[in-house]
Amino acid sequence: MHKLAPLTPLGSAFPRIESIGDLTISEVTDRALASVAARKDQEPALRAALAEAYEMELPEVGGSSQAGALSVFWTGPDQWMVSGPYDQNELLARDLKQVAGATASVVEQTDGWCRFDVAGAVLSDLFERLSNAPVRDMKPGCVIRGTLEHLGVFLWRLDEDRMAVLGPRSSAASLHHALITAARSIA
Known part of the structure; x- marks a missing residue:
């Protein structure tokens, strides 16, 4: 083994x-990472879903924000990186995908x-x-x-x-x- x-x-x-x-x-x-990219014409719906689930505000160009233990920063047009303590968010990308549904593409980025x-x-x-x-x-x-x-x-x-x-x-x-x-x- x-x-x-x-x-x-x-x-x-x-x-x-x-x-x-x-x-x-x-x-x-000790930080988990996941990228979130809004799909075409879905940014408002993505913002609403993340605000409801995490009280997360997606930042504008060059900005970052906090939502409890999670941090998020802008990485490009309609794209963000979400970070959280790994021991509490090992499945961060999966959890974000469940919340975002069809409004965004979410990719595991930790490693x-x-x-x-x-x-x-x-x-x-x-x-x-x-x-x-x-x-x-x-x-x-x-x-x-x-x-x-x-x-x-x-x-x-x-x-x-x-x-x-x-x-x-x-x-x-x-x-x-x-x-x-x-x-x-x-x-």
Whole structure:
């Protein structure tokens, strides 16, 4: 019989947390993810279904919102990413699909992405070295789809001194290396 064990995107049994100067870079592995895309002419019905089931407001361009333990952020026209604690939402995509019905296409995304939370007072200095995103102007809740180094990512401002970076799981080591290298350059 196989004895399989889950690994983090960086290939470890436990998420990696690194402190460099004033910055802390944490690998986040306890979040379930699902993408939701409204089908043609179904956005109002999708909004109504999610509002009724979860009291969830789908954010507009560049925004995010909270609905209890769930978070949702805009990813494209009529598209959003929903995130929640994995231990409570292991079947998040299935649950969202049941609520959305024929109004949306819902796809499991948990193992397709990696997430690093970066915290510290010099957060903007770090991201200005890695991306052309206007991080100093981002308010908490803002989300930008862009690049970090050469990787396509979502930059999600969680708080004044905290940013989540979501990128392809297959590029987790490259993304982590870029974050660590830039952090060391300003430490």
